[in-house]
Amino acid sequence: xxLAKRRRRRGxxxxxxxxxxxALLEIRLYAxxxxxxxxxxxxxxxxxMLADAVHNLPGGVLGGGERGNAWPGEGYHTFYWxxxxxxxxxxxxxxxxxxxxGYDHTYLDQVGAWPVYTQPATRxxxxxxxxxxxxDVASVKAVDTQTFARLATEAYERGLTGGKRADWLIAHLxxxxxxxxxxxxxxxxxxxxKVDGVWEYRCLLRMFDGAIVVGGLRTERASxxxxxxxxxxxxxxxxxxxxRGHDRGVYLWxxxxxxxxxxxxxxxxxxxxxxx
Numbered sequence: 001x002x003l004a005k006r007r008r009r010r011g012x013x014x015x016x017x018x019x020x021x022x023a024l025l026e027i028r029l030y031a032x033x034x035x036x037x038x039x040x041x042x043x044x045x046x047x048x049m050l051a052d053a054v055h056n057l058p059g060g061v062l063g064g065g066e067r068g069n070a071w072p073g074e075g076y077h078t079f080y081w082x083x084x085x086x087x088x089x090x091x092x093x094x095x096x097x098x099x100x101x102g103y104d105h106t107y108l109d110q111v112g113a114w115p116v117y118t119q120p121a122t123r124x125x126x127x128x129x130x131x132x133x134x135x136d137v138a139s140v141k142a143v144d145t146q147t148f149a150r151l152a153t154e155a156y157e158r159g160l161t162g163g164k165r166a167d168w169l170i171a172h173l174x175x176x177x178x179x180x181x182x183x184x185x186x187x188x189x190x191x192x193x194k195v196d197g198v199w200e201y202r203c204l205l206r207m208f209d210g211a212i213v214v215g216g217l218r219t220e221r222a223s224x225x226x227x228x229x230x231x232x233x234x235x236x237x238x239x240x241x242x243x244r245g246h247d248r249g250v251y252l253w254x255x256x257x258x259x260x261x262x263x264x265x266x267x268x269x270x271x272x273x274x275x276x
Contacts, residue, residue, distance in 0.1 A: 008074040008107075015103050016057040016079060022097060023050040053090040056082060059189070074107070083108040085251065119212050120204055120247035124238060134240035139221075141181040142230035142239075145173045148181070148203070148217075151227070155219035160198060162191075168270040169205075169215065169250060172257070177206035180239055181217065181224060192218050199224075202244075207253060208266075215250045 027047050030037045037043040056078050083105070086094060098105045124131045143151070152166035173179070184190065184200045191200065201217040201224065229236060257264065 005074045009076060011103070012075045012079045013062060015098070015101060016054075016062055016076075018101060019094070019097055020054050020057050020062070023054045026050055049087070049089055050093065053082065053086060053093060080108055080111060085255075118246060118248060120214050121243050121245070122204070122212065124241055125243070129245070130243055131241045132243055134237050135185050136183045137233070137236045137240045138229075139183045139224060140229070140231065140236040140240050141224060141227050142178050142235075143181060143227060145170070145175055145177050145179065147227060148173070148179050148205070151181075151219055151223055152217060154223060155217065158220070160192070160218050160220070168254075168267070171266040171270045172207055172254075174206045174208050174210070178230070179206060180204040181227075182240060182242075183224075191216065197221055205250065209257075211248075211253060213250050213253045214247045 027050055030043050030047055034043045037046060039046055149170045152170065155161050156165050180203065182202045184202055197220055198218065199221045203215045203217050204212055205215045206212055231239065
């Protein structure tokens with residue numbers, strides 16, 4: 001079993017390196033010569049699709065940042081996650097790459113859904129893993145939808161979101177909902193460069209259907225610090241200590257929502273972001 005796992009991982013590292021290389025070559029080509037792009041949709045959307053497809057591979061498979069020790073598959077969980085969360089367009093690109101390399105990827109469909117993502121915890125538990133050491137308690141905030149929308153929009157306008165707007169997310173939030181904004185820990189995964197005065201936040205967001213999902217916010221610390229806490233000190237400590245696990249995020253909620261409500265009016269008026 002261990003030999004098969006090592007062999008599978010060696011193969012995935014080789015393939016991951018080629019995928020990242022080929023994605024970068026295409027991105028560089030079309031960024032410089034957009035008139036050469038002949039595919040469907042805008043060239044910038046294609047570039048973003050490629051970047052989103054492979055962006056976890058350098059840190060997870062190639063950089064030694066693989067997480068998820070309970071992963072039951074033979075290879076890397078990050079490699080499986082790339083495949084399991086890929087959009088139809090991303091899968092078409094991945095399949096074309098696999099075929100060109102002669103790589104048999106069929107095993108990726110044999111694992112089934114793993115892990116099962118659930119609503120993030122909103123209560124503490126005395127069970128093992130039922131709480132964590134609170135972090136930066138004073139920066140934990142509870143905000144209404146209007147305030148969260150303002151923070152997310154300001155972050156986009158200040159160039160802190162990688163060009164991704166929050167319109168789709170804002171449109172699908174509970175208009176009367178309360179959302180929790182928690183600063184990331186220094187050893188968490190950050191999706192943008194660390195810049196003085198800028199931080200990333202893990203957010204527990206209430207969607208219009210009542211579901212609570214995990215989202216992200218990258219903005220200036222001063223913007224969040226200026227928002228009233230909306231919580232007592234005791235409540236801030238409790239929220240900061242909430243455990244984290246296989247929490248369902250905005251991307252997975254959106255994927256399920258698209259499947260169950262393909263004619264959603266909110267979706268028609270806004271552009272859904274790609275996975276990040």
